[in-house]
Amino acid sequence: MLSLYLALIPEPSDKEKFDKLYNSYRDKMYAAAMSVLHNPSLAEEAVSESFFKIAKKFALFSGLSGRKTQSLIIIIVRNTAIDILRKERPERTEPLGDIADYSDSVAFPDVRAVLEGGTVGLLEAIDSLDSIYSDALKLKYIFGYGSADIGGLLGISEKGAATRIYRAKIMLKEKLEEMGYEID
């Protein structure tokens, strides 16, 4: 009987966590959305849409540190803002292009050559990427999400998420080649 009563009592921690997220990050989310949209009402829309995505995928936030939670939230709101921008100004965005087949493996240069300079060179290469690609990489590598979850967070299909990650790696590799790192 106790477990029945406990199940009927609303779980306080989820609502409390959501409140904490909202109060802690809504202003930063608004700032991140404004940097993409430059429009207060659209930025507000991006923030509310993002909170909707957060509520739907709330389980993904379980166990994350404060800094990681903030990173994830900023990734979500930035990509939501980009989606809104695409709908508002489709001529301002570049088409992704089709990739008929994609592979999970991309041949990168010998890692030791890049390591000699620390992560500076790699950071520069990541900086050169469009944020939708670097964000997809962050969701995969920092948070360890699969294509399905990444798609859900970015508002794209699972295949779209896998394609975006592949394109991101290809662009990263091309940038590293440009920077003088040789690919075998």
Add this chain to the structure above:
Amino acid sequence: MKLTDRANSRLWDALLTEALTEHCERELERLDGTESVGFSPEFDKKIKKLRRSVGIKEQAAGFGKAVRSIALTLAVVLSLCFCALLTQQEVYAAVQNVIKETFSDHDYITFKSDVEPETGKQLRLGYIPERYELTQINFAGNCITMQYLNAHSDSDLFVFSYSSAGSSFFDMDNERHEYVEETINGQLYYFYIATQDGEDNTAIWYNDSYVYCISGQLSKEEIVEIAENIK
């Protein structure tokens, strides 16, 4: 020495993770110190609605899980209680359509039926031990009694009776008889076996909303043979 592709790939994964984490950190540092913003009433309304929905799916799943868990626990507890109750003779008897009350010198047995008994049932014995012959039939309501007498002895007789379960009761001596329940060829019998000379052996059984009884100076085996050949 050249790294294997696998080793290179794994090292790249680790390096990328490190670089991407640093990239995130620099981004967050740029957002630190962001000033507070006033949001519109529509925005606040949307967020309030969202807040109510958080955790509901998990609650529903949890509620469902709790209900299933409680239902299973109740089922197990009730089953255990029922099994314990079945060890009580009265309950066991009630389950078997018979209620047996034991007193110091006699047992009082009544029967009940969940089914409306067939009316006008007419039976006869297909097997009668050689020394006996039918001498009397009595009709009392829907109870029929047939008396079979030993042709060579006025005191040696056996009685076969049957009646609808709802109108049957037996008052059986348990001081000079041993009570035995036994299932023979799928039929449960309630035997009262004589423990002293001159006492009768009796078998009572229930079948298809009718109660039957054979009592007399017969062995248990003879009684069962008579019972199994009733037509």
